[in-house]
Amino acid sequence: MEIKQIKVTVNGEPRVVEVEPRLLCVHMLREVLGLTGTHLGCDTTSCGACTVLLDGLPVKSCTLFGIQTDGHELTTVEGLGWPSELHPVQEGFSEEHGLQCGFCTPGMMLTAAALLEDTPNPTDDDIRWAISGNLCRCTGYQNIIKSVHWAARKMEAVHGR
Amino acid sequence: MAVDEISVGGLGARVKRVEDDRLIRGKGNFTDDFKLPGMLHMEILRSPHAHARILSVDTTKAWAIPGVHLVLTGELMAQRNLAWMPTLSYDTQAVLAMDKVRFQGQEVAAVVADDPYIAKDACEAIEVTYDPLPAIVNPMQAVADDAPLIRDDKDGQTDNICYRWEVGDKARTDRAFERAARVVKLDCFYPRSHPSPIECCGTIADYNPATAKLTLYMTTQAPHIIRTAVALVAELPEHMIRVIAPDIGGGFGNKVPVYPGYVVATLASILVGRPVKWIEDKTGNLISTGFARDMYFRGELAIDHRGKIEALRIDVDTDNGAFFSDAQPTKFKVGLLHSAFACYDIPHGHLTSQGHYTNKAPGGVAYRCSFRVTEAMFFQERLIAAAAQDIGMDPAEFRRINFVREFPWRTTYGMLLDSGEYDKCLTLALDKLGYTELRQQQAEARKQGRYIGIGISTMTEPLGAGNSREFDIIGIKMFDSAELRVHPSGKAVLKIGSKTQGQGHETTFAQIVTHELGIPSTDILVQHGDTDNTPFGMGTYASRSTPTAGAATSMASRKVRAKARKLAAHLLEVSEDDLEWELGRFYVRDAPQRGATIQDCALAAYTNMPDGLEPGLENHAYYDPPNMTWPFAAYLAAVEIDPETGVWEVLRFVAVDDCGVRINPMIVEGQIMGGLAEAFAMSNMQFITFDSTGNCIGANYMDFLLPTAWETPKWELHEVVTPCPHHPIGAKGVGECATVGGPAAFVNAVMDALAPLGVRNIDMPVFSGRVWEAMTQQHDVSGVPPLAGH
Numbered sequence: 001m002e003i004k005q006i007k008v009t010v011n012g013e014p015r016v017v018e019v020e021p022r023l024l025c026v027h028m029l030r031e032v033l034g035l036t037g038t039h040l041g042c043d044t045t046s047c048g049a050c051t052v053l054l055d056g057l058p059v060k061s062c063t064l065f066g067i068q069t070d071g072h073e074l075t076t077v078e079g080l081g082w083p084s085e086l087h088p089v090q091e092g093f094s095e096e097h098g099l100q101c102g103f104c105t106p107g108m109m110l111t112a113a114a115l116l117e118d119t120p121n122p123t124d125d126d127i128r129w130a131i132s133g134n135l136c137r138c139t140g141y142q143n144i145i146k147s148v149h150w151a152a153r154k155m156e157a158v159h160g161r
Numbered sequence: 162m163a164v165d166e167i168s169v170g171g172l173g174a175r176v177k178r179v180e181d182d183r184l185i186r187g188k189g190n191f192t193d194d195f196k197l198p199g200m201l202h203m204e205i206l207r208s209p210h211a212h213a214r215i216l217s218v219d220t221t222k223a224w225a226i227p228g229v230h231l232v233l234t235g236e237l238m239a240q241r242n243l244a245w246m247p248t249l250s251y252d253t254q255a256v257l258a259m260d261k262v263r264f265q266g267q268e269v270a271a272v273v274a275d276d277p278y279i280a281k282d283a284c285e286a287i288e289v290t291y292d293p294l295p296a297i298v299n300p301m302q303a304v305a306d307d308a309p310l311i312r313d314d315k316d317g318q319t320d321n322i323c324y325r326w327e328v329g330d331k332a333r334t335d336r337a338f339e340r341a342a343r344v345v346k347l348d349c350f351y352p353r354s355h356p357s358p359i360e361c362c363g364t365i366a367d368y369n370p371a372t373a374k375l376t377l378y379m380t381t382q383a384p385h386i387i388r389t390a391v392a393l394v395a396e397l398p399e400h401m402i403r404v405i406a407p408d409i410g411g412g413f414g415n416k417v418p419v420y421p422g423y424v425v426a427t428l429a430s431i432l433v434g435r436p437v438k439w440i441e442d443k444t445g446n447l448i449s450t451g452f453a454r455d456m457y458f459r460g461e462l463a464i465d466h467r468g469k470i471e472a473l474r475i476d477v478d479t480d481n482g483a484f485f486s487d488a489q490p491t492k493f494k495v496g497l498l499h500s501a502f503a504c505y506d507i508p509h510g511h512l513t514s515q516g517h518y519t520n521k522a523p524g525g526v527a528y529r530c531s532f533r534v535t536e537a538m539f540f541q542e543r544l545i546a547a548a549a550q551d552i553g554m555d556p557a558e559f560r561r562i563n564f565v566r567e568f569p570w571r572t573t574y575g576m577l578l579d580s581g582e583y584d585k586c587l588t589l590a591l592d593k594l595g596y597t598e599l600r601q602q603q604a605e606a607r608k609q610g611r612y613i614g615i616g617i618s619t620m621t622e623p624l625g626a627g628n629s630r631e632f633d634i635i636g637i638k639m640f641d642s643a644e645l646r647v648h649p650s651g652k653a654v655l656k657i658g659s660k661t662q663g664q665g666h667e668t669t670f671a672q673i674v675t676h677e678l679g680i681p682s683t684d685i686l687v688q689h690g691d692t693d694n695t696p697f698g699m700g701t702y703a704s705r706s707t708p709t710a711g712a713a714t715s716m717a718s719r720k721v722r723a724k725a726r727k728l729a730a731h732l733l734e735v736s737e738d739d740l741e742w743e744l745g746r747f748y749v750r751d752a753p754q755r756g757a758t759i760q761d762c763a764l765a766a767y768t769n770m771p772d773g774l775e776p777g778l779e780n781h782a783y784y785d786p787p788n789m790t791w792p793f794a795a796y797l798a799a800v801e802i803d804p805e806t807g808v809w810e811v812l813r814f815v816a817v818d819d820c821g822v823r824i825n826p827m828i829v830e831g832q833i834m835g836g837l838a839e840a841f842a843m844s845n846m847q848f849i850t851f852d853s854t855g856n857c858i859g860a861n862y863m864d865f866l867l868p869t870a871w872e873t874p875k876w877e878l879h880e881v882v883t884p885c886p887h888h889p890i891g892a893k894g895v896g897e898c899a900t901v902g903g904p905a906a907f908v909n910a911v912m913d914a915l916a917p918l919g920v921r922n923i924d925m926p927v928f929s930g931r932v933w934e935a936m937t938q939q940h941d942v943s944g945v946p947p948l949a950g951h
Contacts, residue, residue, distance in 0.1 A: 022278065031276075036194040037187015039410065041359045042443040046862030049359050049410075077187030086185070094181040097831050101663030102184030103191065103360045103410025132869040135862070137359055137411050138663045140834030141870040 006070035010035070011079025019066040026050045028066030029076060037077035037106045041135075048134030051107030052076050058111045058133070077106035080113060088154035089113045089147070098147030100138030108134045112148045121152055163679070163743035170682030171675040171744070172890060175827040179667040179687070189408040192363045192380050193440045200365065201230055203426050203439040204280035206270040206287050207449065208262035211298075211520040211855020212309070213291035215258060215269070222286040223272055229283045230433055231273040233425055235259035245314075246394050246424055248486030249634060250494075252323065253315070254523060255484070256421040262291070263311055263483030264522050265857050266448030268421045273429045273437055296855030297321065298946045300457060300478040300517040311483060311518040321518040323485040326494040328574050329511035337472030337509045341463030345548040350924045350945050351536050352848040353455035353480070353521070355447050355865065356528040358662070360410025362450055363440035364423050366430035375430070376403045379423065382412040382660055383700025386634060388692045390419050393635075395427060406690035412662035413839075414526035415451050417488045417702050448860045451488065452521070452849065453528030455480040457945070458540045468554050470563050473502055473510040473573055475540070481516045482523035488702075489525075489532045490632040490639065496533025497623055499574035501541045504583055504621040504793065505563045510573035520855045529839055529900040531624050531703040531789075538620040542905030543922070546617070550916055556617050556909075557591055564619075568886075576623060579886055581793045582819065586881045587619055590795040590817040593879055599799060607917060612802040612936075613812070614914025618906035619796075623789035624894025625708025634699065641709035642696035644781035645674060645717045649767040651760030652684045655717075658698015659710040660690045664896060665828045666706060670714050672824050676890060677718030678725075678759050679745020696781055704894030707824065708885075713784035715889035720780035725762035728778075731771040732757045790885045790893035792820040796837075796906040802914050807933030809911055811841070811874035816903075819881040820895035821888065826880075832896045834876050840903020842868050846926050853947040 003018050010033060019028055029035045029052065041049030043062055050062040053075035081087035089109045092098065099105040108131060115122060115130040122130070127148045128141070136144060170176045183189050220232040235257040238244040245253045258269050270287050274280035297303050297311065303321035312318045338344060365378040375397060381387050384404040392399035409416060426439040441450070456479050463472040479495060481487065489496045495514040502510070527533065549559035561584060570578040591597075596615070603613045626632045627639030642658035655674055659666065671685035689695055698710055722742070729747035730737040733755055740747045748756035757765075766778035799812040816833060823829045839847075846866040849859035859865040884891030904925065911927050912920065920935045924944030931942040 020278070030193075031196075034196075035187070036191075037189075039191065039360065040193070041361075041410075042862045044443065044861050044863055047359055047443075047867075077185075080187075090185040093185050094177055097178065097827050099181060099184055099663075100665070100831060100835060101358070101360070101409060101411040102180065102189050103358070105184055106187045109185065128870040128873075132871040135359060135867050135869060137357065137413065137839070137867070138835045139831060140836070140838035140876060141873050142834050142876055143831060144870065 004067055006067055008069045009073040011075055017066065021065065021067050023066045025061040025064040025066045025069055029061060035076050035078050039103055039106060048107045048111065049104050051110050051134060053110055053114055056114065056117065058114050075110065077109060080109060087113060088151040089116065091154065092147040092150035096143050096146040096150050098139065098144045104134060104136045108136065108144060112151065116152055116155060120155065122148065164745035166676065166744055169675055169679065170672055172672060172822065172824055174672060174825065176668055176672060176682055176825055178665050180665060191360060191408045191410055192365065192378050195365055195378050197365060197367055197436040200436040200438055201273050201275065201433065202277040202280050203271055203273045203429055203437050204277060204284050205268050205422055205445065206284040207445065208258065208265060208267040208269050210262055210291050210293050211265045211296035212294040213262050214294060215261060216290040216292055218270060219288040220270065222288065223283040226279060226283045226286060228275040228279040229272060231429055232283065233257060233271040233429060238428065241428060243395065243424060243428055246419065248484055249418060250485045250487045250489065252485035254486050256424050260314060264520050265855050266445070266522060271425045273433060296520040298519060298521060298851040298853065298855055300480050303517040303519050311520060323481050323516040323518050324494040325515045327513045328499045330509060331511045334472050334474055334509045334511040338463045338474065341471055342466045343464040343552055344461055345464060345551045346461040347544045347547045347922065348459045349540065349543055349922050350943065351454045351456045351458065351539055352850065352925055352944050354453045354528060354843055354848050356413035356415035356451065356453060356526065357447065357865065357867065358411025358413055358415055361441040361443060361446040362416060362420060364426050365436055365438045366426040367436040368430040368434065370434045374401050374403065375427065376405065377427065378405050378407060380409050380416050381406045382416045382662055382702050384660055384690055384692050385658060385697045386637065386700060387419060389637065390635065391427065394424060403693045406660050409662040412702070413529045414453065414702055416662065417526055417700065418451050418486060418524050420450055443862060444860045447849065447865055448857050449522050451524040451526035452482065453526055454536055456536045460540060460544050462544060462548050464548060464552060468552060468559055468562055470505060470507045471509065473507045475501060475512045477514040479514060479516045480519050480521065481525055482519055482521040484523035485516060486523045487525035488527065490626060490634060492631055493532065496527065497531055498533045498537045500534050500576055500623050501537035503572045503576060503578060504565055504619060506565045507573045512574060521851060527703055529836060529897045531622060531626065531897060534622045535901045538622060538901050539905050542618040542620060542909065546909040546912065547921060557587060557596065560587060560617065560619050577788055578621060579788055579791050580883050581621055581791060582881055582883050583619065583793055586793055586795040586817045586819050589879055589881060590797050590815050593877065594797045594799065594813060594815045610804065612804060612914040614800050614910040614912065616798040616906045616908065616910025616913055618902045618909060620902045621791045621793045622898065622901050623791060624704035625786055625790045626703055626705055628787060629785045637699065638785065639699050640783050640785040641698040641713055642781065642783045643710055643713035643717045644696045645721055646779040647721060647763045649764050651680060651763040653680055654686045654688060655714060656688045656695040657710045657714065658696050659701040659706040661701060664701065664706065664832065669824045669828055670711065673711055673714045673890065674718050677715055678722055680759055704896045707892050708790045708888060708894050709784055709786055711892060712786060712889050713782040716782035716784055717780050720782065721778055724778060725759055727774055728762040728765045728770065729757040732761060732765055787887050790821065790888055792818065792893040792895055792898050794818050794898045794902045796902050798906040798910040800910040800914060802911065802932060804936065807929040807936060809932060813877065814874050815877045815879070816899065817879045817881060818895065818898055819883050820898065821883060821885040821893035822891035824892060829895055830878055833878055833899045836897060836899025837876050837903050838868060838873050839900045841874060841907060844904045844907035844925055844927055848926050850946045850948045858948060
């Protein structure tokens with residue numbers, strides 16, 4: 001199979017990656033780049049466990065080829081927050097018990113982080129709509145919504161917005 | 162001074178979860194995250210037919226693909242005596258099909274290759290010739306005169322029945338029905354569903370030819386059972402098998418059984434001498450692994466003129482798929498179905514059930530329930546609601562006058578209830594909902610042509626199997642275990658036989674030790690899921706971990722405390738009899754200021770033990786529960802149906818759970834809310850059905866619908882605490898109550914709204930289309946497969 005070289009920025013770091021054109025983005029991240037925080041759930045863009053940010057927007061990496069990210073920026077759960085500090089969304093999920101098995105959590109948090117970039121003070125319905133592409137089987141969602149509110153409050157307190 | 166229990170993270174503390182740190186960073190270790198040196202990848206070729214004879218399997222083209230290391234067929238498995246395996250219900254199941262395929266998605270062949278893409282390519286290159294046979298997709302077809310025999314592989318099997326079971330007193334029940342003032346009947350179908358954790362099943366089989374040790378990384382809820390089962394099936398020495406269940410992305414019962422993929426990957430690793438990873442895709446998971454439910458109920462109640470239930474009769478047909486591989490206790494062929502109506506005082510009852518082979522996936526599992534209790538409680542509450550409606554009594558009042566009020570109580574079908582305050586729970590739920598006012602609003606709304614309904618579901622369920630007298634799986638008694646080591650500095654490691662899949666054991670089991678010893682929960686590491694360094698346990702399912710392994714944790718801690726007392730007596734130079742215990746500390750009865758903390762005792766156990774006392778501070782316990790724990794729940798749903806579309810919206814949902822003492826209320830509430838979401842899912846959208854040729858409808862997340870945050874209602878939670886009288890810390894199981902009791906609340910609410918139209922039953926899922934049909938045609942709507950129009 002033909003191998004292509006692509007340039008993609010992953011979690012702020014420029015990377016040169018060799019991929020088969022048919023290699024899914026989720027597999028590129030997990031198998032080639034070793035970023036196993038992005039999980040593969042359903043293969044059909046339905047569950048959102050594989051959600052990553054492509055140029056800041058949430059996408060399902062199970063229905064995106066790695067080669068399509070050539071020249072773009074990807075953010076995975078490993079790139080949320082900073083080396084010495086968690087992202088407020090990560091803190092919020094722990095504070096408000098927004099996760100149980102933790103399998104949907106990386107995708108859920110990335111979607112929530114993207115929401116808060118655009119909508120710093122979301123309503124319950126804003127959050128429910130934003131994460132409606134991310135399935136969770138453990139929590140019944142209520143604590144996830146509280147987690148996102150917690151993060152919004154923290155971001156407002158820290159950034160004064 | 163005793164330590165303050167809440168501040169050190171003991172019983173009742175809302176301790177934040179230990180597990181979260183790794184999971185929110187994307188640093189969890191799920192089975193698919195492991196990458197072993199030299200690891201190969203396996204994919205499975207599945208049958209497109211539901212029922213067909215296999216004429217030939219040609220693997221030539223698959224072998225020719227570069228990167229392919231091994232192609233496995235039934236014939237190859239048979240050479241190792243592994244073409245068939247025993248099931249957890251004493252039947253047999255094909256590992257890779259040889260003679261026939263018996264359900265769509267059945268495993269036919271497998272390929273091991275350098276990467277999963279190559280393995281998938283090679284699976285497509287395998288040429289299988291089939292001769293299709295008629296497919297059976299429900300029990301009625303299975304017992305028809307012209308039904309094909311599905312299990313023609315079994316000597317002596319002449320029909321499609323896989324078990325018959327009964328319990329209760331038929332003669333007395335019959336007499337009670339003969340003299341009954343009223344008899345109320347209900348038939349309904351609980352559709353097939355799937356636990357569907359977001360993470361699918363998988364394993365890495367790593368057989369080391371140099372040491373002959375087999376290590377299995379596996380998405381299993383029951384690693385110790387898997388180790389024993391692999392030892393028996395593959396005839397490998399058990400001490401040379403290590404099962405590691407790492408982080409698991411949800412289980413809900415789906416990850417209890419032994420699946421063909423595990424066996425094939427194990428043999429593949431032995432044959433190639435390298436690690437072999439097999440991770441199912443979502444369709445493989447939904448189409449072939451442990452389904453749930455698929456039961457046909459016929460039931461009736463004999464009721465006297467005051468509304469008191471005199472007798473109960475239930476007859477159930479179960480659809481068990483192509484192989485009887487239900488994961489359930491040996492003695493009970495239809496799980497704990499006989500827990501039905503346990504919370505009601507009913508003098509006489511009889512229950513009959515028969516299982517059927519069909520051309521559908523095998524492996525009935527307890528999907529977030531304690532072995533068929535979800536079905537039991539659903540039917541119970543549907544029949545109770547129908548009876549209240551038929552006799553014209555308020556459904557809350559009808560429940561109240563029939564509740565069990567004394568404990569312990571022997572139920573109609575012979576189970577022993579331990580405790581409960583049913584009336585108190587129901588009353589609290591009604592108050593929180595504002596039941597009386599809502600009934601008035603409902604009456605007003607009806608005058609305006611609006612359809613508001615209130616659904617009630619009350620139930621107690623048996624959680625925490627076993628006791629060992631009645632409960633075993635493949636002969637192994639259903640106890641559980643814990644082992645506690647306290648290090649010299651007072652920090653501790655707890656190893657348990659159960660295995661979390663999100664329940665938070667690493668947090669809550671430490672809290673139990675804290676409650677017993679006063680060691681802060683942050684000083685306790687909980688280990689689980691690795692058979693080489695945890696005591697034998699039956700795993701985590703059926704809400705059994707707290708009732709069994711949690712109890713074992715208490716008992717092991719108490720043994721440690723008993724030894725610490727000897728050390729304290731030595732340190733304080735008094736007799737053991739002169740010591741009193743308060744949390745975290747022994748003190749001299751007559752001089753309370755003189756004391757030794759548990760940490761003092763731990764240090765002494767290694768540095769300053771008295772003559773004759775064995776060094777060290779550790780112990781273990783295997784706990785065989787005297788009974789199951791019986792939590793109670795009262796769930797109330799208020800819905801409004803759009804008369805234009807049949808879409809129903811949940812206006813309110815009030816849940817009152819009494820699960821005894823709560824170890825970590827935050828985690829308990831999380832489990833209840835998660836369970837309610839699954840209850841809503843089953844009532845509203847989530848099911849698997851089949852067309853007349855056995856095609857599975859519900860084989861991916863575009864057909865098998867799960868509720869998103871947008872559809873999922875808001876939950877209002879409340880609690881009552883009735884401590885379990887036989888559990889060391891008074892706790893009961895809880896993880897599944899909401900899934901078990903929840904569905905009937907939603908369905909009863911929709912039926913209550915439709916009551917004026919004379920509609921008595923719509924089978925789940927209560928789709929808007931089915932509601933629309935019921936409203937416009939004013940008749941009941943069945944959900945029995947094959948799906949209409951297919």
